[in-house]
Amino acid sequence: MSTAEDIVTEAPAVEAVPKRAMTLGFGTSLVVLAVLILVPLFVKNFIIFQLTMLLIYALAVLALNILTGGSGQFSLGQSAFYAVGAYTSAILMEHVGMNYALTLPIAGIVCFGFGFLFGQPALRLSGVYLALATFALATAMPQLLKLGYFEHWTGGVQGLVVTKPDAPELLQAMASWFHKSISQDMWLYYFTLAVGIAIYIASVNLLRSRSGRAFMAIRDNEIAASAMGVDVALYKTLAFGVSAGITGVAGGLGAIAVQFVAPDGYTITLAIQLFLGMVVGGVGWLPGSIVGSAFIIFVPNIAESFSKGLSGAVFGVLLFLVIFLVPHGARQVAIVAQQLIGKLKKN
Amino acid sequence: MAMPIRHRVATALLGLTIAAASCSAALAQKKYDTGASNTEIRIGNIVPYSGPASAYGVVGKAMAAVFKKANDDGGINGRKINFISYDDAYSPPKAVEQARKLVESDEVLFLFGTLGTASNTAIQKYLNAKKVPQLFVATGATKWNAPQTFPWTMGWLPSYQSESRIYAKYLIKEKPAAKIAVLYQNDDMGKDYLKGLKDGFASDPARIVAEESYEVAEPTIDSHVVRLKSSNPDVIIFFTTPKFGAQAIKKVGEMNWKPVTIVSNVSASTATVMRPAGMDNAQGVISAAYAKDASDPQWKDDAGMKAFDELLAKYMPETNRVDASAMTGYNMATTMVEVLRRCGDDLTRANVMKQAASLQQFAQGGLLPGVTLSTGPDDFQPIEQLQLMQFKGERWQLFGDVISGEIVGN
Numbered sequence: 001m002s003t004a005e006d007i008v009t010e011a012p013a014v015e016a017v018p019k020r021a022m023t024l025g026f027g028t029s030l031v032v033l034a035v036l037i038l039v040p041l042f043v044k045n046f047i048i049f050q051l052t053m054l055l056i057y058a059l060a061v062l063a064l065n066i067l068t069g070g071s072g073q074f075s076l077g078q079s080a081f082y083a084v085g086a087y088t089s090a091i092l093m094e095h096v097g098m099n100y101a102l103t104l105p106i107a108g109i110v111c112f113g114f115g116f117l118f119g120q121p122a123l124r125l126s127g128v129y130l131a132l133a134t135f136a137l138a139t140a141m142p143q144l145l146k147l148g149y150f151e152h153w154t155g156g157v158q159g160l161v162v163t164k165p166d167a168p169e170l171l172q173a174m175a176s177w178f179h180k181s182i183s184q185d186m187w188l189y190y191f192t193l194a195v196g197i198a199i200y201i202a203s204v205n206l207l208r209s210r211s212g213r214a215f216m217a218i219r220d221n222e223i224a225a226s227a228m229g230v231d232v233a234l235y236k237t238l239a240f241g242v243s244a245g246i247t248g249v250a251g252g253l254g255a256i257a258v259q260f261v262a263p264d265g266y267t268i269t270l271a272i273q274l275f276l277g278m279v280v281g282g283v284g285w286l287p288g289s290i291v292g293s294a295f296i297i298f299v300p301n302i303a304e305s306f307s308k309g310l311s312g313a314v315f316g317v318l319l320f321l322v323i324f325l326v327p328h329g330a331r332q333v334a335i336v337a338q339q340l341i342g343k344l345k346k347n
Numbered sequence: 348m349a350m351p352i353r354h355r356v357a358t359a360l361l362g363l364t365i366a367a368a369s370c371s372a373a374l375a376q377k378k379y380d381t382g383a384s385n386t387e388i389r390i391g392n393i394v395p396y397s398g399p400a401s402a403y404g405v406v407g408k409a410m411a412a413v414f415k416k417a418n419d420d421g422g423i424n425g426r427k428i429n430f431i432s433y434d435d436a437y438s439p440p441k442a443v444e445q446a447r448k449l450v451e452s453d454e455v456l457f458l459f460g461t462l463g464t465a466s467n468t469a470i471q472k473y474l475n476a477k478k479v480p481q482l483f484v485a486t487g488a489t490k491w492n493a494p495q496t497f498p499w500t501m502g503w504l505p506s507y508q509s510e511s512r513i514y515a516k517y518l519i520k521e522k523p524a525a526k527i528a529v530l531y532q533n534d535d536m537g538k539d540y541l542k543g544l545k546d547g548f549a550s551d552p553a554r555i556v557a558e559e560s561y562e563v564a565e566p567t568i569d570s571h572v573v574r575l576k577s578s579n580p581d582v583i584i585f586f587t588t589p590k591f592g593a594q595a596i597k598k599v600g601e602m603n604w605k606p607v608t609i610v611s612n613v614s615a616s617t618a619t620v621m622r623p624a625g626m627d628n629a630q631g632v633i634s635a636a637y638a639k640d641a642s643d644p645q646w647k648d649d650a651g652m653k654a655f656d657e658l659l660a661k662y663m664p665e666t667n668r669v670d671a672s673a674m675t676g677y678n679m680a681t682t683m684v685e686v687l688r689r690c691g692d693d694l695t696r697a698n699v700m701k702q703a704a705s706l707q708q709f710a711q712g713g714l715l716p717g718v719t720l721s722t723g724p725d726d727f728q729p730i731e732q733l734q735l736m737q738f739k740g741e742r743w744q745l746f747g748d749v750i751s752g753e754i755v756g757n
Contacts, residue, residue, distance in 0.1 A: 044452065045447075045451055046447045046448055046450075046451035046452050047452075049444070050444065139564075143562060143564075146534070156535075156538075157465075157533075157534045157535040157538065158464075158468065158535055159439070159465060159468060161468065161471075161472055254440065258440045258443050258469065259443070259469070259472060259473065260439055260440075260443065260469035260472075262439050262465040262468065262469070264437065264439060264465045265438055265439045265440050265465070265469075267438075269436075269438070270438075300434075300436075304434050308396045308404070308407075308432075308434060311396060311397050312397045
């Protein structure tokens with residue numbers, strides 16, 4: 001192998017993360033879960049909707065985190081997988097009349113296949129070159145969705161309007177015993193939360209499994225990994241597929257929550273936001289996904305409240321501050337907090 | 348002198364009854380829904396201040412200026428307008444979030460002038476389910492005129508389809524044998540325009556000999572223009588956005604080709620299209636308009652244009668007055684102020700819709716003479732008229748009558 005090639009295939013500089021540091025402790029997880037379950041009971045429907053979007057973007061960031069933090073590959077094309085998932089759900093619900101919950105696994109499988117296939121040629125590239133290839137995918141996706149050939153299904157430039165599901169009647173009946181009602185937003189939030197928790201647990205277990213170790217071996221040193229008998233090509237495409245599949249489920253949930261899919265909703269901006277969310281949350285730290293997601297949803301709103309004309313600039317300054325002060329994102333904050341608590345306990 | 352006691356009691360009772368009756372009558376006059384009170388009317392708005400379409404942010408700023416002026420002049424029937432305008436960066440999911448924030452958190456009376464076809468489609472179902480008016484949306488798509496399915500949504504701009512029907516009417520009358528080539532932007536706007544044109548030529552579809560589409564992301568559309576020329580048409584129509592309109596007119600001029608050229612109203616600005624295209628190339632180009640073009644010197648002493656300029660000078664001096672978006676925002680907000688004034692003390696959502704749907708040939712200073720707003724319970728398309736114009740010398744010259752592009756049976 002020539003030196004030039006060596007430089008090209010060098011693993012991207014992602015800091016190695018020990019397995020245990022990828023997740024939260026059991027106690028902390030329960031506290032976070034309790035907060036996520038209780039908060040919607042006390043806030044307005046609009047906030048519940050925002051929280052639902054928070055969970056959905058967190059899932060998409062988590063998917064990217066598995067790819068980049070787990071297997072060390074970059075992707076700027078997550079918006080394309082998100083779009084495919086969203087359209088799969090929307091088309092199945094509106095044209096086929098399928099139940100919304102059933103469309104999600106299908107969206108996941110379709111995106112897994114799409115990501116796996118895209119990973120086949122893409123795995124020949126690495127680092128920035130792979131990022132560029134996925135970037136091309138993200139730019140092409142909105143135009144593909146507009147193609148006249150698919151227009152009958154996708155609705156072309158007009159997009160598709162999706163019906164929002166009601167809570168199941170059984171749950172509504174139970175709630176009425178307590179003289180409460182479950183709004184569509186609240187139901188969708190808990191539904192998303194359940195899906196999110198399932199995917200989170202599955203992801204944590206995936207990264208702790210044999211496959212997860214193979215991902216991380218590839219991330220840390222590809223040559224060493226293949227010398228130890230890891231099928232580099234297979235695991236790289238697998239990581240791509242899993243990441244795309246989870247993003248697809250997030251996209252499907254997003255379509256149901258927003259009640260609308262259109263090519264304009266899934267531009268390269270979305271891919272960059274997800275990437276941003278991953279960096280802010282901490283690369284390779286799965287719980288950070290929700291922090292990253294909160295950053296991409298709420299910080300633009302904060303920036304807008306400062307100045308309408310300069311919201312982009314204010315957002316940039318805030319982002320710069322975060323990267324400058326805590327370069328490892330939310331993970332760094334969590335570690336510092338943990339150390340502080342440890343000290344307090346000793347005293 | 349002394350009135351019998353019984354009489355006095357009766358008189359007092361009568362007085363009380365009258366007082367009570369007049370009191371309840373006064374109460375009945377003042378009716379409010381969420382977002383309106385004795386002192387305030389809260390209006391929500393969503394415009395892309397950032398992102399790919401941030402140039403349209405001026406629309407929102409102009410609207411804010413009109414409402415600020417109305418407040419400074421004493422408000423509307425004594426109530427101040429609180430105009431809450433949010434940024435959606437032209438992204439439909441963000442528009443849904445902002446619309447819900449406006450309705451559920453800021454508790455506005457209605458949404459006004461929300462911009463963008465995709466963003467408005469995304470929030471339409473939600474607003475109609477909540478029975479919150481989505482008034483005067485800032486998009487020219489044809490679908491907003493559907494009072495049966497969406498009784499809480501109303502358009503404002505003349506629809507793209509109405510406009511291209513007017514071109515068809517003109518061509519059928521004035522150039523009966525001409526072959527036509529079309530270049531359109533591959534999005535909802537371009538396709539709406541194309542549909543209107545084809546409907547206009549429904550009796551003779553073979554007249555349209557070539558169609559080309561381009562993507563907004565393309566750096567130049569020269570090759571498309573060259574390809575259209577190869578079909579040898581007599582008339583070329585550009586359904587483009589301003590940047591591409593300028594490129595196309597320039598290219599036609601550079602090729603020394605002299606077809607009858609028509610550009611959509613969207614790209615008819617003197618400042619942003621005709622001048623960049625080159626004044627020589629722009630001579631004779633035909634378009635249609637419904638509003639006054641601030642860069643056109645013929646309106647210099649016009650009362651309506653003066654009012655517009657005074658508003659700009661006082662409330663948004665940083666804005667470029669020839670930016671067509673400023674005029675659009677100004678005109679839309681002027682209509683809104685009029686509708687609210689007509690609502691009187693009955694500021695319920697139903698009454699706002701009712702008043703918006705009962706405009707009768709209402710004229711405004713920023714619109715061309717002869718162009719008026721008319722709505723009805725079955726007509727949610729306020730502006731349907733345009734006037735043809737031709738570029739001569741340094742400016743547009745209006746010609747012919749104001750033509751209606753009304754879409755019958757839609």
